[in-house]
Amino acid sequence: MAACRGNDCASSRLVIVTLNLRGTRFDIPQDYADLLPGSAFLQRVLRGAADLPLDAVGAKYVSRNPTHFNTVLDMAADPNYEPHLGQEWEQIALGRELAFWGVRMPVPAHSHGHERPPTPPQPNRIQPQPR
Numbered sequence: 001m002a003a004c005r006g007n008d009c010a011s012s013r014l015v016i017v018t019l020n021l022r023g024t025r026f027d028i029p030q031d032y033a034d035l036l037p038g039s040a041f042l043q044r045v046l047r048g049a050a051d052l053p054l055d056a057v058g059a060k061y062v063s064r065n066p067t068h069f070n071t072v073l074d075m076a077a078d079p080n081y082e083p084h085l086g087q088e089w090e091q092i093a094l095g096r097e098l099a100f101w102g103v104r105m106p107v108p109a110h111s112h113g114h115e116r117p118p119t120p121p122q123p124n125r126i127q128p129q130p131r
Helices: 030-035 041-047 069-077 088-101
Strands: 016-021 024-029 060-062
Touching: 016 041, 024 030, 024 069, 030 041, 030 069, 041 088, 069 088
Parallel strands: 016 060
Antiparallel strands: 016 024
């Protein structure tokens, strides 16, 4: 679906939500929310149901490391997407981001039906909590 300008296609308008993750901006189609469970923080953010501060230009601000957010979006858009992360710390960091945003981690195709081990608990430090 193409983005619309003005009133030329009001019934099929693609709405873009801009998130600012510690200075890195992400433009996300609002219809990504349709791909997520109702309890997902990312769904509430995209639907405007999460109470978030706005940055100087009106983007929703979340104080999270943006490193793995593109992968989070890829996994939200495609439940079969399997990221290729080489280092264990990358897998742990991605697991934490997926949990924070409420995006499910797929079971890898090569697991032969075995579940992926649970994401280790986060260290004891204050993290922003989804509302």
